[in-house]
Amino acid sequence: MRLRVVSTLSALAAGFVVVLTGSPAQAATLPAGAASLESVNYPGRYARHLNALGQLEAVTSASAAQTKLDATFTVVNGLASPACYSFQTKAGLFLRHYNYRLRVDANAGDATFRGDATFCAVDGSVAGSVSLVSYNYPARRIRHRDFALWLDAYQDTAAFRADSSFRITAPWAPKTTANPVLPGLFADPHIANFNGRYYLYPTTDGYASWSGTYYKAFSSTDLVNWTDHGVILDHGPDVSWADNSAWAPAVTAKNGQYYLYFSGGLASGNTAKQLGVAVSASPTGPFRDALGRPLVTSGQFSGGQAIDPMVFTDDSGQSYLYWGQGVARVVPLNADMVSYDAAQVRTITPSGYNEAPFVFKRNGTYYLMWSENDTRSEDYRIAYATGTSPYGPWTNRGVVLQKRLDAGIRGPGHHSVVRAPGTDTWYIAYHRFAVPAGNGTNRETAIDPMRFNADGTIAPIVPTL
Template sequence: MKKLVYPSLLFAIVISSCSSLQAQQTAGKKTSGNPVFPGWYADPEGAIFNKRYWIYPTYSAPYNQQVFLDAFSSTDLVNWTKHERIVDTAAIKWAKRAMWAPAIVQKNGRYFLFFAANDIQNEQQPGGIGVAVANKPEGPFKDYLGKPLLDKIVNKAQPIDQFVFRDKDGQYYMIYGGWGHCNITKLKDDFTGFVPFEDGNTFREITPKGYVEGPIMFIRNNKYYFMWSEGGWTGPDYRVAYAIGDSPFGPFERIGTVLQQDAAVATGAGHHSVLQVPGSNDWYIVYHRRPLGETDGNHRVTCIDKMEFDDKGFIKPVKITFEGVAPKVLK
């Protein structure tokens, strides 16, 4: 007698088999691979919260479709979990389009997500840099201020690509800017606005030679490493350069290129962030790039590779790879 297999049972068998295969493939991964997760994602902000790695990228799409942010988390840099729509334009009423380049900090038990929205071209257009807040790193995030934190064009810097930097004394600064100009400003303790510097100015320009956008900053051995993106974001020459200073205000003189295309791997490698495993000298660069042969400007993927320093503290040029990085569990 022929045994009947009902569609629902067959579906369950197929799903179970696929899940088992996926689990086997995940368990057998020896490196993260690049890209580290599927989908078109750019401008990745890397962070470490609660012994997990986090990446907050831009959803890379035409600006009118770029109306939400996803996040990804991992315990080992290899296997990533997607957290969908941690914030969107329904939660940020003044944001209509082009949400991108998130930056995140944890403070007093809450998570503050800074982002740019609307791609404003002048001060008459609504938009700029905003802040959302949540009680968990995966959100959901809600509008913190009900309006942009910054909607002005100061020192010719478009209010985009913000990075929030915590100095050794606990002071938070926002470093930001497009159109080839970069500003630094001191944030209020509650992130509701800015505090003027001693000279009465609220913004200082710290633009190094070659700067285009995408600034970040970190401290290593009491030196301030300032990194940024150069070139056009849709082009193959997009790249990352850096400088080293004695304070967050510089002056910053360009030292060299850290990250750039490799004609055998990918083009347009840029707009990055940096992760350091706490208590170690293990550093990673999290960045986006464009697959070979891809011509759509929004088709960018998120990748991770090792970042190393020489004996003098200079950053060695990063080799972009298909393999990505080996597992690294946080302790």
């Protein structure tokens, strides 16, 4: 028997109102991950794409594998609003409306595409069903007409309500690979373990010029099944000095609090980025801006860009802040974790370094890892060095993770690592171009084991599907 998901009440996107002449619709929640959409009034027919156009067609266990793929979507955060939803195909395309016709296209990342590919869910015509309302045309819903999918103006009739209602069912083509670990587009993942539970803090991706505004948190006990904890910090309402470019969050625990370090900028055309810090009593937030101003300002230190922060805490309890694109820097943080002595900032840029520094310690050896090349390049990759202190000196050990074209994996980089508590088992989280249709602004998060050789060097990491 195929699964059905009963909708529950939740808030619609801020400011989003559906005006109906009949009974008011109620907001509905959808489960993230792979799913298929079955017509309410034509059971056995499912939304699918055929030659890019949205159709309603019969799918059975005897259907061709491609038909099942075409009738399977990954439900992800709405590209235009995390309170709504977008639907990604197995080939990495997104369901969107174009001249009110439903079709699938590659994510252009701009505001128009994000709005066209975002739908808010309300209760459908029968229990357990949903109706999908256009984000940018809230008086219109997805409905089938002669088995073609259109975005039509809402009509308060039983026929329209049935034509625009779908059951969210188990996917016809379920996920068969370990990666990506998160549904949808996420990059720059920071992985941590707090109190025996794993947490992922990624950049929300899929935006032109990486102009996303908010961060989410995910948690897991097994690195396979992840719980979405929603938005934990939004530059718009939560950060007075930044409203754009919410990049590369990193979270650490200290003083009975959780500190979120992040990069931020403005949408006004000023491309300068700055670093901030936010604090929460919970690893899943909500976080509040701890300073009301940047922790590291643009141009405060000569050379490089102030992005990609991370914090390493040594065995002594001293915490160090690392950051920088083009130039890698480190400074010991004060005990309050939100201040430092600028005179103690040091430059530690290794050969080949571009961005995304990450430091950890194993068996008395310090490891500095970083990303080389540009994140828009399929040659984006991870290299590392070893040292005897948080400052080095560093011995360059070369590249440990790079593209794997035989598997369609391109641009793996901007990583973090975590050790399973009480063990010498390590994992690396990183992003790559979404497989198969991704690029430098359409990236997904993967996790693979990270192993060490007998001499303490890191064995080459093979990225997996």
